[in-house]
Structure formats: structure tokens, C-alpha cells
Amino acid sequence: MSGNRDHDASRRYHEATRHSRESVRASSHGLDWSNKPEPFKIYPDLPVTPLPRDFPVPTMDALAAISGEVDAAAPLDLERLAALLFFSAGVTRRQTYPGGGVMYFRAAPSTGALFQTEVYVVAGGVTGLAAGVYHFSPGDFALRQLRAGDFRGALAIAAADEDLASRPAVLALTAIYWRNTWKYQARGYRHLFWDSGTMLANLLAAATALALPARAVAGFVDLEVNGLLAVDPEKEGALLLAPVGGPAGFAPSPPVIATIAPPVIPLSESEVDYPLLRDAYANSALDSEAEVMAWREAAWRSARPPAGVLVPLPTPRPSAGRPLADTILARGSTREFSGAAIGAEELSTALWHATRGGQADVPSGLVDLYLTVHAVEGIEPGAYAYHPAAHTLELLKRGDFRQEAAYLCLEQALGGMSSSTVFFLADLDVLLETYGNRGYRLANLEAGLIGGRLYLGAYAQRFGATGLTFYDRDVIAFFSPHAAGREAIFVTALGRSVKTSAHALLLNPSPPSGERAG
Ligand SMILES: Cc1cc2nc3c(=O)[nH]c(=O)nc-3n(C[C@H](O)[C@H](O)[C@H](O)COP(=O)(O)O)c2cc1C
Known part of the structure; x- marks a missing residue:
């Protein structure tokens, strides 16, 4: 049994990271700009699949896309996947500051413009994309292949939900802790979920507009998903899964998941560890398929009706x-x-x-x-x-x-x-x-x-x-x-904003060519 049931842990975390007038004034935390984390996760050695830039643009009315559902699913091809990634996590604006620093603004908002949410694609039925586990690189708008083969079945097991094995792709949203804790320290744990939530809002709306059924899956065995994505569990953790596309036949049994540790360019010269955040994540992990199922069943039994004078x-x-x-x-x-x-x-x-x-x-x-x-x-x-x-x-x-x-x-x-x-x-x-x-x-x-x-x-x-x-x-x-x-x-x-800003919009973003945000 995991520590998920010892819910004093969340209370302790919440209390320890409250903001008050006093705590904000007493904080001596300053920002070390020379050690600011890089905005993109870069795997220097992995094979690259550039994403097509002539992807379909979701023209459905925005309100209909936010709250609507898909009637007839379109097939998921690489172009649609590219559109989905762009409108959820892509670089939509670039701003250069005096002195040469560049900020890459993204489709979804993020606390402090730190963009710690990363997206992985576990593909098995995407036309034009070999089955595999990929990391999405927003900087050069490409996928990098972490594993070759169809691993959707592994996610279906980790999430105790066989539907995941029948969707052409499952997106996994993770967060790199240091990118947010650099500024927000342990309170950043809350931000991981706020910011993956805002990205999920874009993702679900864009999927609907692209005629791709999609949903969020919050229950899964964290260790298994993190292992499949080959993230360093001390530094990055899976937050949610999103199966995408209409049902398309079941994935074969998943291949053995070898332990891999592909090199990643360090985000900063040094990183500060926040055990409070890591513990909050670890204490809310689910440890087995049986625990995921029991957790989900309990959730559905408890839906609460609203009350009040209306x-x-x-x-x-x-x-x-x-x-x-x-x-x-x-x-x-x-x-x-x-x-x-x-x-x-x-x-x-x-x-x-x-x-x-x-x-x-x-x-x-x-x-x-x-x-x-x-x-x-x-x-x-x-x-x-x-x-x-x-x-x-x-x-x-x-x-x-x-x-x-x-x-x-x-x-x-x-x-x-x-x-x-x-x-x-x-x-x-x-x-x-x-x-x-x-x-x-x-x-x-x-x-x-x-x-x-x-x-x-x-x-x-x-x-x-x-x-x-x-x-x-x-x-x-x-x-x-x-x-x-x-x-x-x-x-x-x-x-209403004081100014309606004229953003430089980057529908077809060019690669950042080695520039790094300041
Ligand atoms: C969860 C969340 C919390 C935020 N909190 C603040 C805040 O306290 N103060 C503020 O000025 N902006 C806040 N923002 C706005 C972010 O700074 C902004 O999203 C980020 O700089 C990226 O810019 P963009 O949203 O214009 O793309 C927040 C945004 C999000 C998504």
C-alpha cells in the first residue's frame, strides 16, 4: 500500500507552503539569474523526427471547442498530432529583451513563464509516425525518440485502463521540478498541477476542434509511467495521461521496458533540491494496478451535488x-x-x-x-x-x-x-x-x-x-x-486589458537556433 492514504502528508505540505503577508515579507529567497534553468529539455543524442509545420489549423469556434465533444473521430496522423502539440505546448510568441535574452511564450500560460510542463507521446497508431515513445521538443518543433516499439499497452496496464491501448496515441504530461522551484521553491508543487491544468485546457479544446476524442487520466502507477518515459524521478514526474484519437484496434503486448538513461543537457549549473515537493509527489503516488482501480472506484462513489440559494x-x-x-x-x-x-x-x-x-x-x-x-x-x-x-x-x-x-x-x-x-x-x-x-x-x-x-x-x-x-x-x-x-x-x-496587445504570432515557429532565454 502506498503512502497515498496517509493524507496528513498533503495537509503538512499545504500548511508549509501557504503564502501570508508575513511569510512573503520574511522570505529571503532571491532569484539567481545566472543559474536560471534552460527553457527546453534537450536530448543531444536521440533520433529526431521533425514535425510538419503545415498542420491543420483548428478553426472550430473556440467556445464550442472548449465545452464540446467529438461526434465522428478523424484519423490521427502526424499533421494532426503536430497541430495538437503546437496548440497545447508549442512556442507561439518569442520576445527578445535588451541585452539579447529571448523568452519563448507558449500556447498555454504557466506560472512565472517557466513552462516546466513537458509532453511525451506514446504512439502506436499514428499515421506517418513509427510506433515509439517520443519527447516533444517545442524549441525546434520536433519529436525525439526515446524508445522504438508500441508501448501503449504498458500505459494501459499502468493506468488500469485498457482503453489506452486502443487509442492511436497517449500524451503524457510531466513536470521538471527545478524549472519552477528555481523561482517558487517548494510551493512550485502546486504550480505543477495548475500549469498542466492550463495546458490540458488547450489540449482538450484543440483535440475537439481537430475531431480527435481525448480525455484526461489522473490515476496511474507513477513509477511505471516515469520508468517508461525514462525521466529522472528525483527531478521530473508524470502528472497526467491523455489518450487521443478514436479507437483503432488494440496494441500488441508491450515490449520489455529496458532501463534507459538518455543524456540530457543540464538545465542549470546547479540545482536546488526541495524534498518537500518530492515527498508531496511520492506521497500521492499509486503503487499498483489494483490500487489505481480501487482509487478510481472510490472517486466515482463520492461525486457531490451543489447546494445553496441561487x-x-x-x-x-x-x-x-x-x-x-x-x-x-x-x-x-x-x-x-x-x-x-x-x-x-x-x-x-x-x-x-x-x-x-x-x-x-x-x-x-x-x-x-x-x-x-x-x-x-x-x-x-x-x-x-x-x-x-x-x-x-x-x-x-x-x-x-x-x-x-x-x-x-x-x-x-x-x-x-x-x-x-x-x-x-x-x-x-x-x-x-x-x-x-x-x-x-x-x-x-x-x-x-x-x-x-x-x-x-x-x-x-x-x-x-x-x-x-x-x-x-x-x-x-x-x-x-x-x-x-x-x-x-x-x-x-x-x-478588459488596458491595451489589446499586438503579439508577434508564430504560427510556423522557426527553430530557436541555439538561442537560450535569459
Ligand atoms: C497558474 C498560473 C498562475 C499565475 N500567477 C500569476 C501571478 O500571480 N501574477 C502575475 O502577474 N501573473 C501570473 N500568471 C501569468 C503568468 O506569468 C504568464 O502565464 C506567463 O508569464 C506566460 O505568459 P502568457 O500567459 O502571456 O503566455 C500566472 C499564470 C498561471 C497559468
């Missing part, structure tokens, strides 16, 4: 007239909100499409959405709880809470100048009881997924969004008594 929202728009590709390419985190209002229909639409759930091996609804409404036409300013099933807001208190909201978001003006700021909260006792420590992963992941969908829903409707961090306990105090007993998980602010 105030309806306007009917959400089914489409926004903006294709998904345009939406993803236009997306960027808003750096300054003007304070101007968005419409009630716009807020309603963003919330509705972001919270439709589904497409996962465990139920959604693990995080509760609380909002401060600052400037939404037709909705009184105040604090609210959102009920996704009934698609309604519950008024908690009336008032102009711009100042309070900015304070709650680590004293960042973005949190108060938004039109509305969405706080994700979770009842950790219930979650940890049901899912063990892996419930902590799930809550952060689901908040990241909904946050990522809010970004897409906002940009589809031509307003802005940004993820934000927060003072943990103050958030709960603000929304209490309603929120009493819950914990703060994540924040996304929505509103």
Missing part, C-alpha cells in the same frame, strides 16, 4: 465567432486591467464553458468557484459562490471589493482591477478522505484546467484573463462563513 446567470453564448486557433494565438496573460466592465453574458459564457467537466477518469467538481464581481454589467458588485450544475451565482455579500481582492491576490493590482476575480477553493478534508494525497494533485489540476478554460473563454470573447497567486488563509477568511473549512487552491482574474 441567483441565475444569463444564458451562455454557444459560440463567440472566434476560431480556437486565433484564440490560442491571441492569448496572453493580461498585465494590466483597465477596470472597465464586461457584460453579464460574457461572464456567464466564460464560467459555463469552463466548468462543463467530463473527459476524465475521475469526476469533476472537486473545486468550488468563488467570485468577487467588480464591474460586470447587470450583476451587483459583491462576493459570490458559483454553482456550475445550476449555472447560478449565490450572493454572499454586496459591495465594492476591488481593494480586498487585490490584497487577497498577493497585493497584485490585477486581482482588483479585473471585472471579476475567480477564486478556486476546495474542501481538502473531503478530497483527501476520498482520494488520499492524490486528491491534492486533482484539486490543483482541476483548478488549472478550469482556469485555462477561463483564459480561452475570455480570449474567445475578446477580453482578458490572468492566473494569480494568493494569500491562502485571507482568501478563506474573506469568503467565510460560506467558505469555512475550505482551502484556497488557485485564482484567475477576468477583465
Whole structure:
């Protein structure tokens, strides 16, 4: 039996990594720019398969893609796979700074622009791609082959889900810890899931728009998946699997998984180890197929209905007239909100499409959405709880809470100048009881997924969004008594940007030719 059931471990982690006014002021952590991790994982010796740059562009309406489903699956070929990778994890913008530093911005947002989420492809039925295990290199838009052969069956065993062996490919999202802990130290564990969640939002929407069924699988034997991907388990861990494509016949029995350790270019001259983070990951690992199955069954028994006094929202728009590709390419985190209002229909639409759930091996609804409404036409300013099933807001208190909201978001003006700021909260006792420590992963992941969908829903409707961090306990105090007993998980602010930025969009990114971000 793994340590997943000892859920004091998640509590201890959560307590130890809370932000408060005092902890932020007392922190002596500075950023060592000379030791900043490289933005890309580079395997110098592996065979390269360049990805086609003339991939199909997902033109489906963005809102339909976020919350829709695939009726008739298209075959998964290398071009579609390239599109899926580009719109989930590709380099969409490049920014050069005085002094020559280059930042590679990506399709999905990521805490501190550190982009620690890596993508691997376990392919067996992709037209134009030999069966194998590949790492996706966003820098030169290529796949690098870690293993030759069809290993989908190994993932099906690790996830106790034979469906994975019948999909043409399974994407595996991992995180390289140091890339985030360089800035955020042990709190970065939370970010691993927020950021894989925002990437998952893009991935599921892009898959839908490309007529590829896809879903998220959060339950698997971590050790087996990490072994297959040949990641150094002290430094990088698998976070989730995403089978992609329509059913296409079962994979043969998987080949023996040899231990391999392909050389990787070091990210930094030296790395700092954060045992708190590694322990949080290890304590939420599942150790056997039987444990994965039991874990998943317990999850489905526990889905919770919403409750409360409800105030309806306007009917959400089914489409926004903006294709998904345009939406993803236009997306960027808003750096300054003007304070101007968005419409009630716009807020309603963003919330509705972001919270439709589904497409996962465990139920959604693990995080509760609380909002401060600052400037939404037709909705009184105040604090609210959102009920996704009934698609309604519950008024908690009336008032102009711009100042309070900015304070709650680590004293960042973005949190108060938004039109509305969405706080994700979770009842950790219930979650940890049901899912063990892996419930902590799930809550952060689901908040990241909904946050990522809010970004897409906002940009589809031509307003802005940004993820934000927060003072943990103050958030709960603000929304209490309603929120009493819950914990703060994540924040996304929505509103109108001061400027509509003209990003240099890189639909066909050229290789970074050895340049490294500063
Ligand atoms: C989970 C998450 C948390 C974030 N937290 C903050 C934050 O606290 N403050 C902030 O200014 N931006 C925050 N951001 C925005 C990131 O800095 C931004 O995504 C990153 O710089 C990449 O830029 P882009 O989103 O414009 O592509 C956050 C983004 C995400 C996805």
C-alpha cells in the first residue's frame, strides 16, 4: 500500500507552503539569474523526427471547442498530432529583451513563464509516425525518440485502463521540478498541477476542434509511467495521461521496458533540491494496478451535488465567432486591467464553458468557484459562490471589493482591477478522505484546467484573463462563513486589458537556433 492514504502528508505540505503577508515579507529567497534553468529539455543524442509545420489549423469556434465533444473521430496522423502539440505546448510568441535574452511564450500560460510542463507521446497508431515513445521538443518543433516499439499497452496496464491501448496515441504530461522551484521553491508543487491544468485546457479544446476524442487520466502507477518515459524521478514526474484519437484496434503486448538513461543537457549549473515537493509527489503516488482501480472506484462513489440559494446567470453564448486557433494565438496573460466592465453574458459564457467537466477518469467538481464581481454589467458588485450544475451565482455579500481582492491576490493590482476575480477553493478534508494525497494533485489540476478554460473563454470573447497567486488563509477568511473549512487552491482574474496587445504570432515557429532565454 502506498503512502497515498496517509493524507496528513498533503495537509503538512499545504500548511508549509501557504503564502501570508508575513511569510512573503520574511522570505529571503532571491532569484539567481545566472543559474536560471534552460527553457527546453534537450536530448543531444536521440533520433529526431521533425514535425510538419503545415498542420491543420483548428478553426472550430473556440467556445464550442472548449465545452464540446467529438461526434465522428478523424484519423490521427502526424499533421494532426503536430497541430495538437503546437496548440497545447508549442512556442507561439518569442520576445527578445535588451541585452539579447529571448523568452519563448507558449500556447498555454504557466506560472512565472517557466513552462516546466513537458509532453511525451506514446504512439502506436499514428499515421506517418513509427510506433515509439517520443519527447516533444517545442524549441525546434520536433519529436525525439526515446524508445522504438508500441508501448501503449504498458500505459494501459499502468493506468488500469485498457482503453489506452486502443487509442492511436497517449500524451503524457510531466513536470521538471527545478524549472519552477528555481523561482517558487517548494510551493512550485502546486504550480505543477495548475500549469498542466492550463495546458490540458488547450489540449482538450484543440483535440475537439481537430475531431480527435481525448480525455484526461489522473490515476496511474507513477513509477511505471516515469520508468517508461525514462525521466529522472528525483527531478521530473508524470502528472497526467491523455489518450487521443478514436479507437483503432488494440496494441500488441508491450515490449520489455529496458532501463534507459538518455543524456540530457543540464538545465542549470546547479540545482536546488526541495524534498518537500518530492515527498508531496511520492506521497500521492499509486503503487499498483489494483490500487489505481480501487482509487478510481472510490472517486466515482463520492461525486457531490451543489447546494445553496441561487441567483441565475444569463444564458451562455454557444459560440463567440472566434476560431480556437486565433484564440490560442491571441492569448496572453493580461498585465494590466483597465477596470472597465464586461457584460453579464460574457461572464456567464466564460464560467459555463469552463466548468462543463467530463473527459476524465475521475469526476469533476472537486473545486468550488468563488467570485468577487467588480464591474460586470447587470450583476451587483459583491462576493459570490458559483454553482456550475445550476449555472447560478449565490450572493454572499454586496459591495465594492476591488481593494480586498487585490490584497487577497498577493497585493497584485490585477486581482482588483479585473471585472471579476475567480477564486478556486476546495474542501481538502473531503478530497483527501476520498482520494488520499492524490486528491491534492486533482484539486490543483482541476483548478488549472478550469482556469485555462477561463483564459480561452475570455480570449474567445475578446477580453482578458490572468492566473494569480494568493494569500491562502485571507482568501478563506474573506469568503467565510460560506467558505469555512475550505482551502484556497488557485485564482484567475477576468477583465478588459488596458491595451489589446499586438503579439508577434508564430504560427510556423522557426527553430530557436541555439538561442537560450535569459
Ligand atoms: C497558474 C498560473 C498562475 C499565475 N500567477 C500569476 C501571478 O500571480 N501574477 C502575475 O502577474 N501573473 C501570473 N500568471 C501569468 C503568468 O506569468 C504568464 O502565464 C506567463 O508569464 C506566460 O505568459 P502568457 O500567459 O502571456 O503566455 C500566472 C499564470 C498561471 C497559468
